[in-house]
Amino acid sequence: MSLEAPSPVQSPRRSRRGRSHSESSATPGLNPHLRVPFITRNTPTYDLIGEESLRKIEATADRILAEIGIELREDPETMCLFRDAGAHITELSTDRWNAKFEPGMIREVLKTAPARFSQHARNPANTVEIGGDAMVFAPSYGSPFVMDLDKGRRYGTLEDFENFVKLAQSSPWLHHSGGTICEPTDIPVNKRHLDMIYAHMRYSDRAFLGSITAPERAADSIEMCRILFGANYVDQHCVIMGNFNTTSPLVLDGVTSAGIREYAAAGQGSIHLPFLLGGAVSPLTMAGSVAQCLAESMTSCALTQLVRPGAPAVLAGFLSSMSLRSGSPTFGTPEPALGSLVMGQLARRLNMPLRCAGNFSTSKLPDAQAMQQAMMSMMSAIQGGAHYILHSAGFLDGLLSMSYEKFVMDTDLCGALHAYLKGIEVNEDTLGFEALAQNGPGEHLFGTDHTLRHYKTAYWDSGLTDDTPYETWQEQGGTDAAQRANRRWKEALNTYEAPAMDVATNDALKDYIARKKASMTDMWY
């Protein structure tokens, strides 16, 4: 028998069987010592590349903005804001302009953007900080489909949307309710934002994202916040954010820029995301993708400061690769993970908050591929020091599907990351000399004072993984992680309780939605 493996007969796991009932029956996955409204990172960032390389990337971003420029579309007000700030504007047609920026101009504009800000939740205990050493996990965003083990893949509905809001609220390892967790495709396109905002407000008491698909929907999102928080409060505090995509490469379309202006004018937050499929809408090489990402996101962020200096804005990056054989986008691969680490370095140099990466995967099932890819991507987000991590839970199928089972797996992983991000404490107590000295060489440490003092908080206790011996696991049904996750999300929905909301506020929100819905005919595309 090799000395490497714990013997199946004499391993310490066997001699641990005698633990008291009260210990062994504790509910799995609670980890009360790790619960926080947002994470305060106690680990250093993983800085992948050096000063000279960072400067070259920044110089390339500046060169892109100065020599190629950003195309602005269908929003003359945005064009005027950039022109008045010093951009060189060339009219391409009546509603398309090329904007070029002297090197350094956009950075100068961004100096009024806050390095760190609060997004307030209706439950003040759930208010999150975005920036600095704070880190916030939010559910995945934007999938048209949902899937679970029982019913497979189908278009998302409002019921699915509400389910995911409830599942997110039920997990202590997410901090934010997210936005378009899945598309509620059973509700007309021009009305669904009202139901989504209401679901976030009613079934969660955490911060959330508003609509960005049309300026009037952005306005509705903010107006509903005024009902929930009070208009004065909203004017003075960030209570909602919009998550905006540039149209890569190098375009800011009018719907997007008008939406950005709406959020910024109201003093609300916005996230500025180039969605870069390498080889399709950005260079295949990661240095180039990151340079382009910086150029696009900085420019989009700068618009907020031209509208209202000091408005919260979040730099962002969504880097992906593609299959060399099929041309399909690929997620959770190594190169974008490296790119995300560099985005973290660039954001810190700009002194701005960053949204980056998440639990990405192209798998169509909550299987080994799903979690391998998710980990590759998610580790880059947390090690790179991203501040707001959308897509922290549920992402499958290259973002086309929200998975109920993966949602549960991802939130459990997010819990483990709470432990990871605490880092290692090194002091007299944790160095544990007394633990070894108490019994000396060759003696187990089970009963030492040190072990008894620390055993409840020393290790992350997963609520999902199976760590039992093989025979126990087999007796208990021999389930895989996906089957356990399937059971877990159903339990969570069954035991979910909505946070309290006063009747007047609830009625006012419902009334606003009813009036708005009555004012429009249904649109389905």
Place this chain on the structure above:
Amino acid sequence: MSLEAPSPVQSPRRSRRGRSHSESSATPGLNPHLRVPFITRNTPTYDLIGEESLRKIEATADRILAEIGIELREDPETMCLFRDAGAHITELSTDRWNAKFEPGMIREVLKTAPARFSQHARNPANTVEIGGDAMVFAPSYGSPFVMDLDKGRRYGTLEDFENFVKLAQSSPWLHHSGGTICEPTDIPVNKRHLDMIYAHMRYSDRAFLGSITAPERAADSIEMCRILFGANYVDQHCVIMGNFNTTSPLVLDGVTSAGIREYAAAGQGSIHLPFLLGGAVSPLTMAGSVAQCLAESMTSCALTQLVRPGAPAVLAGFLSSMSLRSGSPTFGTPEPALGSLVMGQLARRLNMPLRCAGNFSTSKLPDAQAMQQAMMSMMSAIQGGAHYILHSAGFLDGLLSMSYEKFVMDTDLCGALHAYLKGIEVNEDTLGFEALAQNGPGEHLFGTDHTLRHYKTAYWDSGLTDDTPYETWQEQGGTDAAQRANRRWKEALNTYEAPAMDVATNDALKDYIARKKASMTDMWY
């Protein structure tokens, strides 16, 4: 429709369908540009804790050695070597001694240990470097059981052992054949080392590990190398290593120390591993586990230098946590991952090679849990700068089982890590300004010169993950990663071809084994 998700209708993935047949039919997973006999890390290490904390850990390791000491058992020669080097020896009984070391004494002894060395393979193209910026992946080690999707879990046999040697040899993403990949339990305990060494020599042409379960088996391992490489060559080159476990806490037993002396005297390599189940055989707190790990591994390594200064020795750490509820060991959890990063820092300060972590998991299936835990552990190994990563492929069931499917998943992951460890190159070409400038804002980059120049090598091409659109995946059978891995290991065994070996050498090895086997009666425990 949200702007976040690639639309299922208009996504760039659709417009890529027109690729030429020759491109789309390329064999998946080849990645010729990433193939190397061992990795040369081009990424920085992730340094988790600062100078002051590192000094405290080192001081605690020194204090453990000076005040508690290491217990030596049943090997008076080792006791004498340490005593003559300056250790304070206290006799505990006729064959047990406590050895205490003045702070700094062990470090002084270790100054003759090489910072980096070669382990020579019978195919010189496969010789690996251990230490510095080199990194070597080897299969998992020491499981009594094997498992696959068809036959479930059962005791390993010599056929399984040979299968895993062949699978390892077939993968370009491992660099080393490993050692006791699984226990061939159908062969007597006192004879199986001969068959294992032969399998490594015959079915692989990479470097490998020898037996350590008894000094005479260590001697056999080295003697067989003399047949394969020539006695003079073996005396001057490291061609085999032994992987030795301390008996934690703080014991070096006689079988182990005698085996270490055997390898060192022959100028061969050795790995010195404390297997630390936190709370059982080391403090629960990671700072304490790491301090103990350093103390035990340094002492074990030091023995090699007392036997033969300059003999290759590898510092090692196997950190694990335990379930607070059941007392079971847990693998792939966050705290040991942090500890592994710190072990990397400590090894660099000692200027010695490190073996640490691997693709650990407690899962009983090649499922989502398996790869999530594996990634958590494996990322710490590569980011911490470990040099020799045993357990890179196949580890399931808390090291009690080698999994055929997970072996394939892990080797694919090891391939992805080849891409990760290349880091990001930043130069005029990779910054890709021309790629964006060629077509300008709003235009896809598919046909740009830059894309055509880079598309074959820009991204890791997995041989196992499914990145196709949902409908394609469904048409192709809707498999999960485990099912694909099942198919893959069977294909690999079917197409396996043994590397050539000259008849005389093969006969000499077989003759040695036959003579040795005939000289002993079978022992089954």
